[in-house]
Amino acid sequence: MGNAPIALEGRALDIAYAGRRVIEGLSVAVPAGGITALIGPNGSGKSTLLRVLARLMRPEGGEVLLDGQAIHRLPTRQVARRIGLLPQGPLAPDGLSVRDLVGYGRFPHQGLLGGVSAEDREAIDRAIALTGLRELQETAVDRLSGGQRQRAWIAMAIAQRTETLLLDEPTTFLDLAHQMEVMNLLERLNREEGRSIVMVLHDINQAARHAGHMVALRDGRILMEGAPEAVVTAGMLRAVFGIEAEIMTDPATGRPWCLPRRPIGRDEE
Amino acid sequence: MEANADRGGPAMLLTGMLVLALLAATNVAHGETNLSLAQVLSALTRDADPLLRDMVRDFRLPRAVVGLLGGAALGVSGALLQSVLRNPMVSPGILGISAGSHLFIVLATVFAPWLLNLAPLPLTLAGGWMAVAMVWLLAGGRRASPLRIVLAGLIVSMTLGGITSAVLVMNETEARFLLAWSGGMLRQNGWAGASFAWPWILGCLALVMLTARQLDLSMLGEETARALGQRTRLVVLACLGAVLVLTGVVVAVAGPIGFVGLVAPHLVKLAGIRRHAMLLPASAIWGAALLLGADTLTHVFGSLTRTPPVGAITAAIGAPWLLWLVLRGRRHGAGFAPMTPFGVRPRPLLPWPLTAGLLGLGVLGTLLLGLTVVGGLPLSPGTVLAALAGEGSAVAQRIVLEFRLPRILAALLAGACFAVAGALIQDALRNPLADASVIGVNAGASAGVLLLLAAWPLAAGPVVSAAALAGGLAAAAAIFGLAWRRRLMPAILILTGIAVGAICGAIVQILVLDGRFTGSPLVWLIGGLHARGWPAVQVLAPALALLLPLGLLLARRVEVLAFDDLTAGSLGLDVGRTRLGAGLVGVALAAIAVSQTGPIGYVGLVAPHAARLLTGHRMRPLLLLAGLIGAILLGLADIAARLVVRPAEVPAGAVVALIGAPYLLYLIHRSDRS
Numbered sequence: 001m002g003n004a005p006i007a008l009e010g011r012a013l014d015i016a017y018a019g020r021r022v023i024e025g026l027s028v029a030v031p032a033g034g035i036t037a038l039i040g041p042n043g044s045g046k047s048t049l050l051r052v053l054a055r056l057m058r059p060e061g062g063e064v065l066l067d068g069q070a071i072h073r074l075p076t077r078q079v080a081r082r083i084g085l086l087p088q089g090p091l092a093p094d095g096l097s098v099r100d101l102v103g104y105g106r107f108p109h110q111g112l113l114g115g116v117s118a119e120d121r122e123a124i125d126r127a128i129a130l131t132g133l134r135e136l137q138e139t140a141v142d143r144l145s146g147g148q149r150q151r152a153w154i155a156m157a158i159a160q161r162t163e164t165l166l167l168d169e170p171t172t173f174l175d176l177a178h179q180m181e182v183m184n185l186l187e188r189l190n191r192e193e194g195r196s197i198v199m200v201l202h203d204i205n206q207a208a209r210h211a212g213h214m215v216a217l218r219d220g221r222i223l224m225e226g227a228p229e230a231v232v233t234a235g236m237l238r239a240v241f242g243i244e245a246e247i248m249t250d251p252a253t254g255r256p257w258c259l260p261r262r263p264i265g266r267d268e269e
Numbered sequence: 270m271e272a273n274a275d276r277g278g279p280a281m282l283l284t285g286m287l288v289l290a291l292l293a294a295t296n297v298a299h300g301e302t303n304l305s306l307a308q309v310l311s312a313l314t315r316d317a318d319p320l321l322r323d324m325v326r327d328f329r330l331p332r333a334v335v336g337l338l339g340g341a342a343l344g345v346s347g348a349l350l351q352s353v354l355r356n357p358m359v360s361p362g363i364l365g366i367s368a369g370s371h372l373f374i375v376l377a378t379v380f381a382p383w384l385l386n387l388a389p390l391p392l393t394l395a396g397g398w399m400a401v402a403m404v405w406l407l408a409g410g411r412r413a414s415p416l417r418i419v420l421a422g423l424i425v426s427m428t429l430g431g432i433t434s435a436v437l438v439m440n441e442t443e444a445r446f447l448l449a450w451s452g453g454m455l456r457q458n459g460w461a462g463a464s465f466a467w468p469w470i471l472g473c474l475a476l477v478m479l480t481a482r483q484l485d486l487s488m489l490g491e492e493t494a495r496a497l498g499q500r501t502r503l504v505v506l507a508c509l510g511a512v513l514v515l516t517g518v519v520v521a522v523a524g525p526i527g528f529v530g531l532v533a534p535h536l537v538k539l540a541g542i543r544r545h546a547m548l549l550p551a552s553a554i555w556g557a558a559l560l561l562g563a564d565t566l567t568h569v570f571g572s573l574t575r576t577p578p579v580g581a582i583t584a585a586i587g588a589p590w591l592l593w594l595v596l597r598g599r600r601h602g603a604g605f606a607p608m609t610p611f612g613v614r615p616r617p618l619l620p621w622p623l624t625a626g627l628l629g630l631g632v633l634g635t636l637l638l639g640l641t642v643v644g645g646l647p648l649s650p651g652t653v654l655a656a657l658a659g660e661g662s663a664v665a666q667r668i669v670l671e672f673r674l675p676r677i678l679a680a681l682l683a684g685a686c687f688a689v690a691g692a693l694i695q696d697a698l699r700n701p702l703a704d705a706s707v708i709g710v711n712a713g714a715s716a717g718v719l720l721l722l723a724a725w726p727l728a729a730g731p732v733v734s735a736a737a738l739a740g741g742l743a744a745a746a747a748i749f750g751l752a753w754r755r756r757l758m759p760a761i762l763i764l765t766g767i768a769v770g771a772i773c774g775a776i777v778q779i780l781v782l783d784g785r786f787t788g789s790p791l792v793w794l795i796g797g798l799h800a801r802g803w804p805a806v807q808v809l810a811p812a813l814a815l816l817l818p819l820g821l822l823l824a825r826r827v828e829v830l831a832f833d834d835l836t837a838g839s840l841g842l843d844v845g846r847t848r849l850g851a852g853l854v855g856v857a858l859a860a861i862a863v864s865q866t867g868p869i870g871y872v873g874l875v876a877p878h879a880a881r882l883l884t885g886h887r888m889r890p891l892l893l894l895a896g897l898i899g900a901i902l903l904g905l906a907d908i909a910a911r912l913v914v915r916p917a918e919v920p921a922g923a924v925v926a927l928i929g930a931p932y933l934l935y936l937i938h939r940s941d942r943s
Contacts, residue, residue: 080841
């Protein structure tokens with residue numbers, strides 16, 4: 001990553017979740033204008049880290065810096081204008097229309113009285129257009145299919161117009177076509193609007209294909225980080241996921257491609 | 270592993286039996302006069318002092334036996350419900366089964382005493398079954414979340430309990446004694462109760478033991494149990510049937526007694542017992558010990574003339590327990606369930622100002638109706654308008670301006686307060702079944718009034734109102750204070766509210782027997798607008814004028830609370846502070862309204878849902894429309910309350926419940942179908 005500008009940085013973070021220390025002394029930097037993927041096995045602390053970076057959880061020690069300022073000392077609203085988070089499986093109230101949902105993305109930009117400005121309207125329209133939801137904007141969110149619903153939530157995050165967007169497993173529970181749709185949308189946001197994107201992904205190949213920077217966590221510590229070619233190695237898969245795997249190169253994209261073979265230490269039993 | 274899981278079992282059973290034996294001995298020895306153990310034993314011999322013998326044999330022993338059987342029945346019922354519903358917060362009391370059984374007993378006592386003597390059990394079964402069906406519907410059937418079941422049970426309990434009180438009050442029986450009996454009493458006069466109860470209770474307990482292994486399987490979840498070959502529905506129905514019989518028998522001989530069914534199984538589970546073969550008998554033993562212990566305690570609190578109901582003591586012990594359980598538990602579905610109202614439109618039916626205008630006309634109509642048709646002397650609209658303008662006869666002016674106008678205004682304003690409060694609280698707690706009355710504000714206000722009267726029996730109306738306000742706010746402060754450290758998670762707030770409400774209810778039941786209270790202050794406990802005048806309007810109008818704008822100012826933020834906490838937080842909302850703010854505005858509105866009208870439920874529960882059907886999610890129109898609907902609802906209810914049994918009055922709260930409960934059930938039924 002070298003001396004690339006930094007969008008968001010965590011320093012010496014100690015994080016407890018449900019009374020248990022899950023992350024200790026972790027430092028991480030998110031490159032500005034890039035796509036970063038957090039990978040790691042279940043319980044490695046990925047989602048927790050994401051919440052702390054978005055200021056939704058307070059770390060027990062250390063701090064998260066945004067332009068050199070500690071975000072836990074900034075007002076919630078101010079942070080929400082610069083960092084957006086799409087949680088895993090977010091829930092909307094029944095009967096809310098797509099357009100209303102996307103409109104809530106403007107909440108951090110609106111005053112106490114909540115009037116809708118021309119800029120708000122423009123941001124909402126653009127978010128809906130980008131996600132291809134124009135025909136569905138009056139439909140209730142709970143009536144949408146899984147893929148459409150995920151796009152609606154992403155549209156809300158887009159309308160928030162934050163320079164950094166954090167997503168927790170945005171492709172889980174989607175079929176392959178919808179997964180690709182979502183990833184392409186995120187790449188487009190990154191490319192055309194220069195937003196920094198950080199996402200937790202379960203699928204290593206998906207991460208390697210779309211991210212420019214990968215961070216591999218295990219037991220609350222970063223075991224490896226860097227470009228996909230440097231991170232997705234047989235050694236990393238052994239250390240982080242505990243599997244033996246073969247690494248190939250995807251001829252179309254030039255990115256690494258992993259073929260899992262067997263879990264370590266379990267096949268002999 | 271399996272052996273380890275229940276290692277504490279035999280020890281728990283043994284200690285339980287020891288404690289139980291001790292408590293039973295103490296229980297028999299205590300009462301109006303305290304006896305030594307030697308006296309008790311001598312009473313059982315053939316040549317005992319006849320007085321002593323009669324006292325022990327015909328009063329003390331049957332009371333202890335009923336306590337033993339009843340406690341065991343409740344303990345096992347609680348354990349069964351908790352396992353079958355996989356919900357640690359339920360018990361026959363919380364699900365309204367006790368209240369339903371009790372209502373039917375009271376109805377029979379009043380209207381058909383012969384039926385009661387003929388067949389008490391079918392009556393209590395019908396009542397209990399009705400309560401279960403209502404809870405099932407209210408909670409949303411198969412989709413019911415554990416928390417929603419608890420809330421639905423609470424609402425059903427409050428409704429059925431309210432109807433029970435209304436029936437009792439309208440029959441002009443001695444309200445004080447009946448209020449006490451509604452708290453449950455073990456007092457026996459001979460062996461009739463015990464000999465009716467024992468075959469049923471012991472029979473059910475024996476049958477239930479046969480399901481122990483099935484229940485172990487049920488704990489894995491319905492799908493898994495079915496995959497393992499269990500006929501899950503049969504198990505649920507069998508256990509529910511047993512619970513209904515057990516609870517019904519207990520209610521028939523001792524009245525509704527809460528919290529034993531909740532606490533006893535938890536005590537046992539704390540000892541690490543999970544397997545039902547051990548859990549069920551241990552729950553029975555500890556349930557019996559709890560009830561006998563509580564009954565012995567009633568004699569510490571009371572004297573011959575005013576022994577508090579044993580249910581008040583079990584609540585006083587059990588509610589703090591519930592509180593502890595809630596605050597220490599880690600998993601309550603956290604803050605992750607969104608608001609699921611019963612039907613909303615993505616787009617409003619009419620533009621909301623138009624709807625508001627129409628509803629405003631409705632309020633005016635209600636006002637006019639309240640000025641013309643009620644009371645001993647019907648007045649024509651013309652006479653009323655003239656009187657309002659300061660013309661016409663002096664009598665008509667006096668009736669309109671001094672009696673009818675302030676009363677209907679008070680009803681309209683209080684209705685609006687309850688409704689706006691309900692809308693704010695539902696959205697703040699993100700729960701469609703939440704309301705000030707559900708989270709303990711009404712009970713707190715009642716406790717405040719009785720504590721005042723205990724200190725100052727002759728307190729005048731305004732002081733009583735002030736005490737009610739203080740009680741309601743104190744209860745709310747306790748709830749929010751206790752839940753603050755758990756980041757005001759909605760489930761925690763609601764359950765804390767239920768526990769605090771139960772503690773306040775216990776205070777009311779213990780104090781209401783105090784012989785010094787007379788007449789009108791007790792009427793306050795029933796709720797309604799009887800004899801409310803300008804002073805009430807002078808409190809309600811400024812309160813609404815001040816707090817409604819505050820609510821409107823918060824409205825946009827409260828709207829965002831409808832999402833899950835993470836989403837709301839990532840949108841830049843300070844979730845904790847917003848929830849606190851909206852909750853406090855709502856609680857203040859409700860507490861002020863309660864201080865003027867006495868406890869009235871349902872307006873705050875129903876009016877916001879009706880408004881949601883008209884406007885959708887937007888909070889500002891929602892608050893306004895809910896306020897208008899609430900005003901019309903309570904206004905019409907008060908008018909109806911005075912017309913139905915002229916010249917007497919039904920409490921307006923009971924009328925609201927009679928309209929509100931079916932409407933709420935209809936809304937939920939409709940939304941579940943879609």
